Amino acid sequence: MRCFDRAKIFAKAGDGGNGVVAMRREKFVPLGGPSGGDGGRGGNVYMEVDGSMNSLLPFRNSVHFRAGRGDHGRGQSQNGAKGEDVVIKVAPGTVVREAGKEEVPRIAENGAEGPEMWLELELKLVADIGIVGAPNAGKSTLLSVISAAQPTIANYPFTTLLPNLGVVSFDYDSTMVVADLPGLLEGAHRGFGLGHEFLRHTERCSALIHVVDGSSQQPEFEFDAVRLELELFSPEIAEKPYVVAFNKMDLPDAYENWPSFKESLEARGIEVFCMSAVKREGTHEVSSAAYQLLRENKVAEDKLTAEMVRKQQTASINEFEITHDSTTNTWHVVGSGLQRFVQMTNWRYVDSGRRFQHVLEACGVNKSLIKLGVKEGDTVIVGDMEMIWHDAADTSGFSNFRKGSTETTKWPQWK
Numbered sequence: 351m352r353c354f355d356r357a358k359i360f361a362k363a364g365d366g367g368n369g370v371v372a373m374r375r376e377k378f379v380p381l382g383g384p385s386g387g388d389g390g391r392g393g394n395v396y397m398e399v400d401g402s403m404n405s406l407l408p409f410r411n412s413v414h415f416r417a418g419r420g421d422h423g424r425g426q427s428q429n430g431a432k433g434e435d436v437v438i439k440v441a442p443g444t445v446v447r448e449a450g451k452e453e454v455p456r457i458a459e460n461g462a463e464g465p466e467m468w469l470e471l472e473l474k475l476v477a478d479i480g481i482v483g484a485p486n487a488g489k490s491t492l493l494s495v496i497s498a499a500q501p502t503i504a505n506y507p508f509t510t511l512l513p514n515l516g517v518v519s520f521d522y523d524s525t526m527v528v529a530d531l532p533g534l535l536e537g538a539h540r541g542f543g544l545g546h547e548f549l550r551h552t553e554r555c556s557a558l559i560h561v562v563d564g565s566s567q568q569p570e571f572e573f574d575a576v577r578l579e580l581e582l583f584s585p586e587i588a589e590k591p592y593v594v595a596f597n598k599m600d601l602p603d604a605y606e607n608w609p610s611f612k613e614s615l616e617a618r619g620i621e622v623f624c625m626s627a628v629k630r631e632g633t634h635e636v637s638s639a640a641y642q643l644l645r646e647n648k649v650a651e652d653k654l655t656a657e658m659v660r661k662q663q664t665a666s667i668n669e670f671e672i673t674h675d676s677t678t679n680t681w682h683v684v685g686s687g688l689q690r691f692v693q694m695t696n697w698r699y700v701d702s703g704r705r706f707q708h709v710l711e712a713c714g715v716n717k718s719l720i721k722l723g724v725k726e727g728d729t730v731i732v733g734d735m736e737m738i739w740h741d742a743a744d745t746s747g748f749s750n751f752r753k754g755s756t757e758t759t760k761w762p763q764w765k
């Protein structure tokens with residue numbers, strides 16, 4: 351049962367093919383020169399999100415993913431064929447990590463030896479709202495009332511073993527996805543009960559609905575115990591906005607407990623609602639309040655997205671291609687991000703020239719040029735910026751910037 355939302359797989363990029371040493375031998379061609387073909391590039395391993403998948407179950411049977419190896423090069427300048435790529439399809443909301451590490455892995459790299467690693471996949475539900483609460487509080491009942499979902503409802507704890515999802519629609523285009531989670535027990539953060547396994551799913555939710563069984567002996571105590579579990583499991587989850595829904599108001603015990611529960615929580619600054627999920631009374635108010643929290647959160651998130659887009663644009667500077675014109679010994683560095691950056695940089699100032707230099711270095715342009723065999727005196731063109739390469743021993747690499755062909759600037763020192 352644990353397999354459905356976690357999996358461990360092995361991915362290996364294809365090895366590159368070997369190059370071959372060969373000399374051209376032909377009648378009437380006295381000095382044929384080398385004619386060995388390069389080895390083919392190894393295949394890459396890609397991950398692709400497939401909207402039709404909703405679990406990681408397929409990875410129970412297939413664990414190993416290897417991209418094809420590149421063919422070896424052959425004589426007569428025949429290069430080896432590229433190895434076949436492998437695409438691993440995962441469900442939306444899958445988080446990929448290198449086993450035992452936190453960062454997102456990079457497995458699509460070239461090399462004679464294809465990189466390989468174990469990857470941990472973790473599926474986190476993509477729900478807007480998570481319903482949390484003690485076992486038997488009425489979480490599934492609430493979901494069944496506010497959405498078309500039909501989760502199992504029964505009068506015993508841990509009826510819900512896997513999270514249920516439901517779509518709650520208000521009018522027209524305002525909808526939200528609500529996840530009903532297994533009940534939380536005291537000690538859940540230490541692995542008691544089932545709640546712990548699934549609390550992770552709430553990490554992606556924008557807000558929570560906390561259902562309290564109003565007919566229990568001490569509803570406030572139950573409320574605090576669940577809050578404590580949330581905090582102990584993850585402070586991040588505990589910080590999410592939430593609404594409290596005091597349930598089972600149709601039962602005399604709950605009806606009696608309600609005034610003191612309400613008073614006590616409101617004194618702590620917590621907004622509470624009462625409802626009878628079974629009788630469908632007060633449930634609309636609860637889901638509307640949750641939707642309100644969601645909307646407030648969206649505004650904040652949009653700001654964050656704008657910030658991320660800006661950061662991504664900076665990252666796109668990193669992608670470039672270098673071509674070499676051997677007749678003029680000119681290197682063209684092309685990349686839309688780089689180009690834009692060049693246009694932005696006011697090359698006239700030493701300071702910005704230096705900044706530009708730093709960007710080229712940070713983006714790996716200098717290193718790539720050295721790898722490709724740039725020589726002293728060669729011209730390098732990035733956008734409309736022309737530079738002369740000088741001794742690579744100097745970390746800066748370039749000796750002067752020229753914009754167009756008219757102006758030349760000497761850079762006295764770059765350190």
Ligand SMILES: Nc1nc2c(ncn2[C@@H]2O[C@H](COP(=O)(O)OP(=O)(O)OP(=O)(O)O)[C@@H](O)[C@H]2O)c(=O)[nH]1
Nearest residue numbers: 485486487488489490491505508509510533627628
């Ligand atoms: N009287 C009354 N019973 C309710 C109400 N809401 C839920 N119940 C009952 O409480 C029991 C548990 O309901 P569920 O919705 O399965 O509770 P849950 O929180 O999902 O429970 P777990 O999945 O086991 O954690 C069922 O017998 C429901 O019929 C209510 O408003 N009034």
Ligand SMILES: [Mg+2]
Nearest residue numbers: 489490509510
């Ligand atoms: Mg349930």
